[in-house]
Amino acid sequence: MSDARAVKVLIIGSGPAGYTAAIYAARAALDPVLIEGLQPGGQLTITTEVENWPGDVSVQGPDLMVRMAEQARHVGAELVSDMVTSVDLSKRPFAVACDSGARFLAETLIICTGASARWLGLASETRLRGYGVSACATCDGFFFRGKTVAVVGGGNTAVEEAMFLTNFAQKVHLVHRRGELRADKTNQARLMANPKIELHWHAEVEDVLGESGVEGVRLRDTRDGTLSELKVDGLFVAIGHVPATELFAGQLAMDDEGYIVKAPDSTTTSVKGVFAAGDVTDKQYRQAVTAAGMGCMAALEAERFIAHGVGAHVDVSAAA
């Protein structure tokens, strides 16, 4: 890799975690380079109003991400519009190759590749995303005050989102494809005790109805194929998330769902000099503000690692 460019800090991913890491690393005079990936700005670019980002009463997700990018550039980070195609974590500096042919040798790597919501895969769902179809009740629940919504899924996320939505909606339908929930018993008991929630067992969403906004969903009974319709103003899809970790498969410790394992109270991973921040390592909180917090931690830890070497790397086995 003779033509590879040597950098102290290479950040992969451009959500709140990546941009925050870039801001902190740039202000620490580490001249970070951030590779933006296919969707600069990440998941927030597919949301509309964000009302839980501290300091903004209301901000459009895409605008917030543009501002983060501008701030990162302003303090001296280099943002590169490219896709990382391969990473070699077997030795330091880490070799990183991009789609454009650009190559880097990075002393430290901060992985902020995020996760994406798993969707049902319906054309109507894609068309109405941001117009009543959402994968984040925390982000969008507020817009359904006094309305009727449906949540799809049977895991802890779906159950918690359904309960959270009862703070706003007058009625919440929980649609699950089997006759038994995957969510833990405590969550199930709370769900059953909530009078605003109606459960629809053995049901799959076959179509989302409405032209410019959600007006209902068509359900299919998974046992006999019977079709029915539910009139709802919003649909929350909560069937899991998929972390973007394929690039690192076999090179970093991951849990059984593919999330990068990091040490407690740290962003250090199983490879010294490699840090992970944001949704790629977090299935619990998944918020812009928590991702940004982790991005800050990762930059501070990278700075310490560069200054003090491998001894500064917290042992990830403590997380096991």
Ligand code: NAP
């Ligand atoms: P999950 O546990 O994988 O549950 C996904 C749910 O979506 C399952 O009920 C699944 O149905 C359903 N599903 C998947 N694909 C579907 C499809 N194409 N159509 C319809 N339904 C579909 O995901 P999660 O709820 O996001 O949770 C992820 C992890 O985070 C879990 O380990 C969870 O326990 C954890 N978590 C914990 C908490 C907490 O402890 N408070 C909160 C949230 C999440 P089946 O059941 O039929 O497979």
